[in-house]
Amino acid sequence: MTRMRAVTVAAFGAPPELTEIPVPQPGPGELLVRIQSASINPADRKIADGFLKGKALHRFPLVLGADGAGTVTAIGPAVTRFHVGERITGRFSGPPIGRGSFAEYAVIAQDTVLTRLPDRFSMVEAAALPVAGLTARALDTAIGPHLDRRILVIGAAGGVGSFFVQFANSHGAYVIATGHQDDERRLRLLGAVEVIDYTQTSVPDQVRTRHPDGVDALIDLVSNPDEFQELLALVRPGGIAFSTVGDAESAELVVRGLGGGNFQHLPRSEDLAQLVQAVAHRRIHVPIERTVHLDELPAVLTATGGQRGKTVAVIGTGDRSGDLDRWRTRDSTR
Numbered sequence: 001m002t003r004m005r006a007v008t009v010a011a012f013g014a015p016p017e018l019t020e021i022p023v024p025q026p027g028p029g030e031l032l033v034r035i036q037s038a039s040i041n042p043a044d045r046k047i048a049d050g051f052l053k054g055k056a057l058h059r060f061p062l063v064l065g066a067d068g069a070g071t072v073t074a075i076g077p078a079v080t081r082f083h084v085g086e087r088i089t090g091r092f093s094g095p096p097i098g099r100g101s102f103a104e105y106a107v108i109a110q111d112t113v114l115t116r117l118p119d120r121f122s123m124v125e126a127a128a129l130p131v132a133g134l135t136a137r138a139l140d141t142a143i144g145p146h147l148d149r150r151i152l153v154i155g156a157a158g159g160v161g162s163f164f165v166q167f168a169n170s171h172g173a174y175v176i177a178t179g180h181q182d183d184e185r186r187l188r189l190l191g192a193v194e195v196i197d198y199t200q201t202s203v204p205d206q207v208r209t210r211h212p213d214g215v216d217a218l219i220d221l222v223s224n225p226d227e228f229q230e231l232l233a234l235v236r237p238g239g240i241a242f243s244t245v246g247d248a249e250s251a252e253l254v255v256r257g258l259g260g261g262n263f264q265h266l267p268r269s270e271d272l273a274q275l276v277q278a279v280a281h282r283r284i285h286v287p288i289e290r291t292v293h294l295d296e297l298p299a300v301l302t303a304t305g306g307q308r309g310k311t312v313a314v315i316g317t318g319d320r321s322g323d324l325d326r327w328r329t330r331d332s333t334r
Helices: 042-048 125-126 129-142 159-170 183-188 205-208 225-232 249-254 269-280 294-302 323-332
Strands: 003-011 017-022 032-040 059-064 067-075 087-091 098-099 106-107 113-118 148-153 173-181 194-197 215-218 235-243 259-262 288-293 311-312
Touching: 003 129, 003 294, 017 059, 032 125, 067 106, 067 129, 067 205, 087 125, 087 129, 087 183, 087 269, 098 106, 113 225, 125 129, 125 288, 125 311, 129 159, 129 235, 129 269, 148 159, 148 194, 159 173, 159 183, 173 183, 183 194, 194 205, 205 225, 215 225, 225 235, 225 249, 249 259, 288 294, 294 311
Parallel strands: 059 098, 148 173, 148 215, 173 194, 215 235, 235 259, 288 311
Antiparallel strands: 003 017, 003 059, 032 067, 032 106, 032 311, 067 087, 087 113
16 A cells, blocks of 8 residues: 555645545654544644644644554564554654644654553544543643642543543542533543533632632633633632643742643653553543544534544554444444
8 A cells, every 4th residue: 555545734724634645654763553543632723723833843745633543564674662563552743743643554753652552452542542641641640639629620521621530530639620511411420529511600700609718729721811810819829720721821820829830741651551551440431522534534623612522533444443333332322
């Protein structure tokens, strides 16, 4: 096979399209992976629109997608960590940016965030872990001891939020999650003690009414700068507040006596391996809410509105050919 289907953009700001391009070849230290599943993250569209223009090397046509799972089909010179035939999941985010996972094949460096999968581990679940799962896990670590602390999670129904609620709950936190009223049952099953409907009265007003003494920590996954500033007033002095979308002002946090800031982390392969094991042993549930085909991805990427949980594209068949039908059957019976 010399050519493959992939979801690409021709230039910054161009619409995502399903195109046919050459199958990439692995260079030194790289693996060629037959992608079987890939999940969507908010950053995919931001990257297509030029979010990292001038900050990182891009290659066009730019293949989108950071999360992927599949089977190693070829290895380049000097590869020592992996072998042909192994099942893996990892971050297909370059460098250069443009060798993503929304394709039938993708190249990934062996020294990036990458790990093997147990034999019976679902490729659909595996593809949902590298970005959202690791971000949530790192946030959980960053806020410190959880026992009996009140943690307000803004945007809890999305991918990162759905993972984070589980981590925080497992460590004894009192989780207050925001979401639509349709999300309440799911968020409570994931571990939220309270669910605040953001479509009703303002979230800060609802939190103040329920918790006049404030909360110990704020995890904000969605708010704009003005909204984030208003939410900071809910956090007790000595508490901690993180924004994952870059809206935290260090000076404001200092004035309020808060820790935290704009959240960044450097994930490691061993972190991903530990997360895979947590899922394999059913300590963490992978919050997959939707499965699609590769040819549906352009429309999904251009759709507006927030996503619940994780959306995963099933691209290849291989040894998990039932994944798409299995997850779609699951979705229809929820």
